[in-house]
Amino acid sequence: MPEGSIEVVLKTLNDIMSHGVEIQLKILQTILPLLTNYNVHAESLAEALLLCFRLQDSRVVFVNNTAAATLRQLVIYIFEKVGDEDIAKQKSASESPAKATSEAQDQVDSTQDNEEQLGPCALDAYLLFQDLCLLTNSEQARFLNLGSISRTFGLELIESVLTNHFHLFKQHKEFASLLRERVCPLIIKNFSDKHDFPQTMRLMRVVYILIKQFHEILAIECEIFLSMLIKLLEPEGNSQWQRVLAMEIFRGICGDNSLMRRIYKAYDQQSTSTDIFGDMIIAIGRLSTEKPLLIGAGSFVQDNSEVSKPSHVSERDASENSVGGLSVSTSTMRIQCVDQLDKAEPPHIPETYLYYLSLICINSIADGLASYIFPIVSLSLHDQQRQAQEQTEGSDMAESIPRSTLSVFPNTNTLELSKTKEADDIALVTTMAESAWPGLLAAFSYFLGSNLDEELFHNVMRAYQNFTSVCGVLQLTIPRDAFLTSLCKNCLPVPHGGVPSGNSAVQDTTAPNITDKNMYCLRILLNVAQYLGGTLFDSWYLILETMQQAEHLLGIKLQRGGASGQKKLAGNFGSTAQPSAKSQSPLQNSAGRTNNGAIDYAGLASGSSHQEADVLALLASFKQLFDLSTHLDLPSFRSFSRSLCKLGAAGSGLPFNDGKGTTTTPFVKSLRHINKSDDKSFAIEKLRYVCLLNVDRIAAVDDGATVWDISVGYLIDTANHPAPSVRIRMQACDAISDIILAAMAHAEQNSMARQEETQMRVMNNLRELIQTHGNSLVEIQRMGLETLNKLLQTSGQSLSFGWGLIFEMIQGSIGTTSGKALVEPLLESSPTTAPNETGSQATPAGALKPPGLVRVAFPCLQLICTDFLSLLNASNLQLCIDTLAAFGYQTEDLNISLTSVGLLWNISDFIQQSLRDISNSPEVSSSANSGEGESVEADVITLLFPNPELSRKNLSGLWMLLLFKISTLCSDTRPEVRNGAIQTLLRTIHINAASLDMAAWRQCMWKILLPLLDEVKTASCRKVEEVPEPVNTGAFVMRNDSPSKQWDETHVLLYNGLAEVFQHFLLQLIVLHDYLEAWVFLMEHLETAALHSSPDVAIAALKGIQSMMKPPGTKDEATSNGSKSLTGEESELRLARLWETAWSIWERIGSAIVGRDAVIGDKREDYKSYGRPVTTNFTQETLTEYINVMHHLYPIIAGKFELKDLRAFLDVVHLVLIYDRSPVYRPDVDYLSPLQLSIHDALMMLNLNTIQGGPAAVLEQLTNQFLLAFEAHSSLYPNVDSPHPATLKPTYIALCKATMTRIVFLLDKFHQEKGIYADGVYAKILKSFGIAMRLRYKCPPSFKHVDDIPLWKTATTAFLDSIKYGISTIEAFEKDISDARFLEIWQELVVVCRGTMAPSLPIPIADMSLKSQALDEAFDLVFLHSMKTKVFARMGYHRVPAEVLAELVQTLDLAANLYVLSTPASLAPSPPTVPLATDTITKPNSASALENSQPKSSELKNISSLSASTLNEDAQLDIIQGLGIVLHSTRNTMVPVGRERFAFACLDILFDLSSDVSSDSQDRFGSGRVGGAKDTADRVRTADSSNGSTPAYSQSYTHSEQQLRSRTAFVITPVLVERCSALLNAYSADQALLGKCPFPRLRHQEISLVLQRLNDLRLVPGALASSKPHSQDTTQGN
Secondary structure, eight states, X not given: OOGGGHHHHHHHHHHTTTSOHHHHHHHHHHHHHHHHHSOOOHHHHHHHHHHHHHHHTOSSHHHHHHHHHHHHHHHHHHHHHHHHHHHHHHHHXXXXXXXXXXXXXXXXXXXXXXXXXXXXXHHHHHHHHHHHHHHXXXXXXXSSOOSOOOHHHHHHHHHHHHHHOHXXXXXXXXXXXXXXXXXXXXXXXXXXXXXXXXXHHHHHHHHHHHHHHHTTTSHHHHHHHHHHHHHHTSSTTOOHHHHHXXXXXXHHHHTOHHXXXXXXXXXXXSTTSOOHHHHHHHHHHHHHTSOGGGGTTTHHHHTTSOTTSOTTSOOOOSSSSOOOOBOTTTSOOSSOGGGOTTOSSOOOOOTTHHHHHHHHHHHHHHHHHHHHHXXXXXXXXXXXXXXXXXXXTTOTTGGGSOOOOSSSSOOOSSOOGGGSXXXXXXXXXXXXXXXXXXXXXXXXXXXXXXXXXXXXXXXXXXXXXXXXXXXXXXXXXHHHHHHHHHHHHHHSOOOSSSOOOTTOTTHHHHXXXXXXXXXXXXXXXXXXXXXXXXXXXXXXXHHHHHHHHHHHHXXXXXXXXXXXXXXXXXXXXXXXXXXXXXXXXXXXXXXXXXXXTTXXXXXXXXXXXXXXXXXXXXXXXXXXXXXXXXXXXXXXXXXXXXXXXXXXXXXXXXXXXXXXXXXXXXXXGGXXXXXXXXOOOHHHHHHHHHHHHTHHHHTOSSTTHHHHHHHHHHHHHHHHOSSXXXXXHHHHHHHHHHHHHHHHHHHTTSOHHHHHHHHHHHHHHHHHHHHHHOSSSHHHHHHHHHHHHHHHHHHGGGOOSOHHHHHHHHHHTTOHHHHHHHHHHHHHHOTTOOTTHHHHHSOTTOSOOOTTHHHXXXXXHHHHHHHOGGGOOHHHHHHHHHHHHHHHHOOSOHHHHHHHHHHHHHHXXXXXXHHHHHHHOHHHHHHXXXXXXXXXXXXXXXXXXXXXXXXXXXXXXXXXXXXXXXHHHTTOSSHHHHXXXXXXXXXXXXXXXXXXXXXXXXXXXXXXXXXXXXXXXXXXXXXXXXXXXXXXXXXOXXXXXXXXXXXXXXXXXXXXXXXXXXXXXXXXXXXXXXXXXXXXXXXXXXXXXXXXXXXXXXXXXXXXXXXXXXXXXXXXXXXXXXXXXXXXXHHHHHHHHHHHHHHHHHHHHHHHHHTOOOSSSOXXXXXXXXXXXXXXXXXXXXXXXXXXXXXXXXXXXXXXXXHHHHHHHHHXXXXXXXXXXXXXXXXXSSSOOHHHHHHHHHHHHOOGGGSTTHHHHHHHHHHHHHHHHHHXXXXXXXXXXXXXXXXXXXXXXXXXXXXXXXXXXXXXXXXTOHXXXXXXXXXXXXXXXXXXXXXXXXXXXXXXXXXXXXHHHHHHHHHHHHHHHHHHHHHHHGGGSXXXXXXXXXXXXXXXXXXXXXXXXXXXXXXXXXXXXXXXXXXXXHHHHHHIIIIITTTTOXXXXXXXXXXXXXXXXXXXXXXXXXXXXXSXXXXXXOOXXXXXXXXXXGGGGGOOOOOOHHHHHHHHOOOHHHXXXXXXXXXXXXXXXXXXXXXXXXXXXXXXXXXXXXXXXXHHHHBOTTSSOXXXXXXXXXXXXXXXXXXHHHHHHHTTOOOXXXXXXXXXXXXXXHHHHHHHHHHHHHHHHHHHHHHHHHHHXXXXXXXXXXXXXXXHHHHHHHHHOOBOTTTTTTSOXXXXXXXXXX
């Protein structure tokens, strides 16, 4: 629509305005987009607005409301366009500054001629706002053709414009003039008239906007408005809702911190203006106190009478029914009055709402000041800290940097806020605080005494805290202290009775109860103290006294709360956590456990856990405040410490002069808590805690001297003065001790001069304290020792004298008994002991010391030995060693004895390090090498060192003395002590002996180590009359209290340690001329221990031998003086003697175990067993460790290991393996037992390449081990029906499986070793495997828990692997193997074939599943195939006897039977038990139980044949003699064999072995009936002769494969022909009988196979030359 049509549209809308409601609503809907989308100005705009105003006067509510909303939107939109116009004008001005101005407006006020011209939008807004003001004030409009509008609506539009576009009135002078000329007169005029609530409320809203946004340009007008508001607060002449509206406006003003500052600056700071800020505070405060009973004023003071009543609940008063109060729930309005624009009448206002608003205003004033000051202070503190760090960076005085943080004790003393950019505002806030604090304090105090709910109370306290902090930060001391004093009084309840007596027993029950409000005030007090701590100075006394009294009352509250609260109190309230650990005496511990004597723990009742948690949290905050004292600067910290001292003096009755006057009286005299005799001093405890936290400052000589003198001086005065109680004096003593020790520890960080000065000051104070008490009390002596210990902990490294006195004090705590025990061994063992040595060991008094001092004194010695050995000279070191030995012998505390032994280790390390330093020094290296080592004699141990210098000689003597002292403890009666001494001694030597020269080594060996063996053994054999029970000190209690068991553990430690030392320093040992004697000495002791001791000791001895069987390294840094003289050849020779001795001793031990004579070494007569016999029941663990020795020894002696040694080794090993006297055996079915595994590994370790005949010997041994499983099975299960042995014995099953693998490996590796075959070992192996193969399902089970392959299958596989190279190898050796051995091997093959292919033991087919049968038959087929290629193909060899070949053929023919025909009466006969099929070859002893005679062919035949009567009755029965084949006519029943495929395979092999594969066609010869194995053997010999061969045993020659096959075919072909003939004849006979009835499947398959193979058969020439004619004809005919 073109803009020119706008006027037409408006005129049309004006014309139809009266047509109805719907048209009027459409008009309003049209005007809004019309004015927002088109540029409508001036008269058109006025006309559009006029339409809306007229419609707004409609009586139809919908039209009225819609028109009003439309007007509001249009007014806002008009003023928004002014802003857009200003922005566009600024852009155009920046783009073209010289652009001409727009046309002048038609209507301009005469007073604005000199002002800037307004744009179209601005002019519209100007005229509109002017008319709104005129119409609201009931004047004639100038822009709008309108007579009047609703005054409330006009005020709403004015407020909307001022609220949303106040910036336009500040930017345009024209608009500002409207405020002054139109708005302000309107407000003043309407304020003077008495109007209703809606108009007044809207006027108030406009006034608030003018004050907030335009007080700077309307200063006088706003002053008038503020004065009018303050006047409205007065109760006279003003209704409640008017006062509420005024208070709500003040609420908004007070909540704006910036507005408050501007108002104060604009009026209060000006001398010509009214004190608006001050008058406002006074008026608000006066309003708050109008009706005290209404808000429950005074209830906070009265709530102590009911200790169980919550503070926020209305209290009961004696004179009135109820007490009022303020609460958020009852004293507030959901919507404040000034915001209720929809109300035509004043809403219901709670009676206390006015006072609630006054409270909010007071809080807002305080919070506003804080919200402005705190960020400035924080930023200034950051800058101050950064500058301080930059100035002190890299300097040594960095410790003097103020340790303030932003929220913890800010150092505002040096904060120069006047130099900040906000200095003027800070000064303004300061004057505001000075002006406001009296009124705020009065108001706060009044509200704190009123009945406020929890939320309001917390708000008041927060504002209270903020204003107090502001006063402190701004260094307004008087207001700050005034607020602190009021706050401290509110922290404590007012007593409801008289002053309680300090010694009254009912004080706890009559003491006022501290309320929840008191506790919250305490939290606020802590927050203020935390923030203002750096500025409080002497005001600390006020806070600390309040905390002291509050802590006492909190303890009583916990007592009343219940027993659980008192337990927590004892852990948190009474004993403050210390910043450093300290060892307390029993008295100190009891003091720490008791909190307050006034609290009766026995009579406590259950209480509220919530209250207890609050109390404990508050007490934790108390502690946190003292923790933060480290952030105080030095002057503030000095004041803080002085205040604590004054507080303690006031509580204990001491005069205290701090330079400013004597002790002051508590500010609340009625609450002064006088300590009773069993109370601890709050001030002393906190002073001690604070001093420990700030020890770095109080220990400083320059700056901290004043704090030290004040604090420590007060504590010493308290400890020395008779007025305080004993409890307080002991508490002061503890505090002094802790502070002194902490200061000494800190002094070490300073220079030497400052250290000395600090130490002197500390020592003087300590001496002053100790001398006061004297030595009459044991507790004083205990405290002295504890202080000595702590002194050493903190400053021991700085002590340079007095060590002798220190050792005398420490050793004096032991008594004469321990000293005597220490001296006697020295006098007995060393004749060179000085006469005065005993005097230095005994106590001067000659009497036993009081018990318990040993435990106190020993930590001092422990500390010296761990930290300060470098400060001791030779004499002091000797005293230290003696003192440690004395503590080791004392019997009062076992733990101390153990620790003493360990500390000797520290001294050894120090001595050795000193020796290394001397050796590395160039000045003494030459003198050390020149002959100082010569001065050390092997038979002398120095006990005194008069020369204090730490020379090489003195250090060596000290080290030997130390070893000697330790060795005297190795035979102590207490097992823990002697075991610890042995470990320490051996570790010391092991680590440090590498640096010893030859003389020192000899002395260490023959004076220290080796004598230990006899000493410990002698001590263990003594009769133990009584086993002393150690004192209940928490020491380790051994599991087995038997003395013999304890001595066994000692022997174990000793043997293991000595063996390790010998092995590690073997190169040093062989340098000694008596090296072999020392080696034999130790080895014989270990041999004795292995044979004559308990199992544990025997195992340890054998392990010791194992550790010794290790060759020394090639690059041993331990080689020192003497070892360098040995050449490499000489060293090897000496080492060889050691290993030779070890081998002979090992064989001797094994011989003694198994009860045989030794064959390698000499027999030993004297075992030094002290009467103990040789053990008869060696455990399996012992035997295992014995075998393990060889694992370590054999690699060393392998090069010299001969066949004699090997046979001795194998003999011992086998006897150990079958040792049957062990008490317990490990299961060995699934896995090897440890002993079996060790033996198996030992055999695998043997290097058989270097030993002639070694493989045969080892294989024979392995074969014997393989047979153990079957021998054990036959002995364990003599009756197969009862497989439950009485006792567990080894089964050797796992060993059997492992041995088979090893045998196969060795045969494969050494198959060219002639001795294996010539000595009969190979035949024995085949025989052993054959036993398992023949037993088949009767073998021992191969597993128990872990599934595994059956033994017979494993043996079959091993058998096949064994013959892989065996058959061809024995053929290659020819005459190198005797005929007897050759025959023996083939006889074993025959036995294996007969036992597996035609077994004598029945196969339990009925008990097996079809799957198992199929799997086993498949396995047998694989075996048969291997036998075909490896045995049957080679059995034609000329050295194979005819009888053996015949038996093999017979076995193969018997295995080819597919079925047996029998009568029904004889079906499935029960076969008898047949002995194992073995031969007559001599077996070893281990297989003797398996010896059985070879079953004859008739026995094999009886398994599957019928009875004799049945055979005689059958006329058609045909028996092939010697083959075991039984054929019947069809009227008998056919019984199939169990392995059908196996039988077919055997039949195929018969055909394969009979055929000639070298030619395509052969002549067929007739053959006659063959008559058994003997005839077969004759044919073999005939075939050999016809082929022109010499006798099989006369000469050796190589046969071709054809010759071997021909010889085999000559034997097999007649047998095959006879079988085929019998089968065909039986088939022909049965076919006539059956007629058309088909044959059974098995017979049909059999005859088909036979006919097919006969058709394809090509015989070897001459194979049937000796057969009978009918057989030949029959064969040819077929």
